[in-house]
Amino acid sequence: MQFKAMILDNAEVSPGYWRMRMTAPPEILEAQPGQFVMVRVNPSIDPLIRRPFGVFDVGLHQPAYTGAAPQPYLEILYRVVGKGTAMLSALHGTDLLDIIAPLGSGFDCGPAGEEKLIVGGGVGLAPLYLLARELVKDSPVRLFAGGRSKDDVLCITEFERLGVECYTATEDGSLGEQGFVTKVLEQRLDTTGNKGRIFACGPHGMLQAVAGIAAGRHIPCQVSLEGYMACGVGACLGCVCQGANHSSETPDYRCVCSEGPVFDVTELKWEGACHAT
Ligand SMILES: Cc1cc2nc3c(=O)[nH]c(=O)nc-3n(C[C@H](O)[C@H](O)[C@H](O)COP(=O)(O)OP(=O)(O)OC[C@H]3O[C@@H](n4cnc5c(N)ncnc54)[C@H](O)[C@@H]3O)c2cc1C
Ligand code: FES
Incomplete structure (x- = not known):
């Protein structure tokens, strides 16, 4: 699915590495471990090509104001290596991103009980x-x-x-x-x-x-x-x-x-x- 995500948080967790949380439709909660997302880092034509990132986490975010319904979220963890990821790291809460997700095939977890x-x-x-x-x-x-x-x-x-x-x-x-x-x-x-x-x-x-x-x-x-x-x-x-x-x-x-x-x-x-x- 393609959707507009609003950034909820974008923080540097280690030098050069960032963790971004964004809003997502409820279907994101069905994402399988190992699937990825394609992110349009900028609405302009440069860079035109979407950048792929693994799904780090999905869940429900409780908005700060009382009475609001929990909001599904998607998180990515990324390293700044070039133009696209540098642009991502400069984004702030309430900025919007265009996302296609979830994509690809995930991991087969194997039998229960096995290490x-x-x-x-x-x-x-x-x-x-x-x-x-x-x-x-x-x-x-x-x-x-x-x-x-x-x-x-x-x-x-x-x-x-x-x-x-x-x-x-x-x-x-x-x-x-x-x-x-x-x-x-x-x-x-x-x-x-x-x-x-x-x-x-x-x-x-x-x-x-x-x-x-x-x-x-x-x-x-x-x-x-x-x-x-x-x-x-x-x-x-x-x-x-x-x-x-x-x-x-x-x-x-x-x-x-x-x-x-x-x-x-x-x-x-x-x-x-x-x-x-
Ligand atoms: C399925 C998939 C999942 C990914 N998940 C993550 C993730 O969760 N977190 C994350 O930080 N990155 C992830 N990546 C890599 C990420 O997509 C690239 O780092 C990103 O697209 C670079 O964009 P850029 O515009 O910043 O760099 P560019 O300007 O495009 O390139 C800058 C430099 O990085 C190198 N580079 C670009 N892409 C890759 C790549 N895929 N592998 C190795 N070197 C590359 C280029 O050769 C160049 O030297 C994933 C890639 C794939 C295919
Ligand atoms: S990225 Fe185009 S075929 Fe895989």
Whole structure:
């Protein structure tokens, strides 16, 4: 659906990272973990192309004035990397945005009771919060959050409030274990005898490492990709990445926006050929 959203809050939660809450129609409450939204950051023609963001959270917002009905809201968590995201960060409460949402396919949560291992790198944590909220209803959930420094490890307190056990790793050692978060994931899998189901989102290098760990230990694993997108609905083919059976003789492409952004790792080709991040 396409709708006009009014910004309720837009705050910098860590240097360069912003969390925006906006109004949304009641249907947004049906958004599945892993789905995304396309945001027209500006009503003018520049930039013309909508920007994709994962659904960080949805819920009901209670307006300050008494007697008002609760208002459905949508939240995104975003990193300022260029023109569009810089424009978003300059917006204030009551400003309006044009949104198409929810789009794409979400995560398959798997069976109840099984240990769920969520792996997020930097702003890759964005689509994983709604997932954690869903998973904690019937399963033990552990989060492995990584980044270059502590400033890149976001919203851990929110995950902890859900009852998620959180592990952190940073490349500079400023928070948690020093090094890659995949090392901490492997330590956990060593102690549990490779039990669980993995869900990951983050930079391509991290996803590739997670896919390798899952394959080596025979653990089911889904990843959410963040390829470059123009239309978000399967029309431009700008977001395709290579499927597991791709070769020059038999092309096998997956459209990240309409078939994903969540894929089982076994569906994709991982030898550096998947150009979605
Ligand atoms: C399904 C999906 C979900 C996403 N969810 C989130 C999210 O929840 N939070 C978030 O912060 N970002 C998310 N992204 C990435 C986000 O869409 C881009 O960062 C954003 O479009 C950049 O817009 P811009 O105008 O600021 O940057 P541009 O001016 O377009 O680009 C600035 C720089 O960022 C690089 N860049 C742009 N888009 C991407 C991308 N997709 N991946 C890697 N590098 C990119 C460009 O190469 C360039 O160097 C998601 C992307 C996809 C496809
Ligand atoms: S963004 Fe156009 S086909 Fe995916």
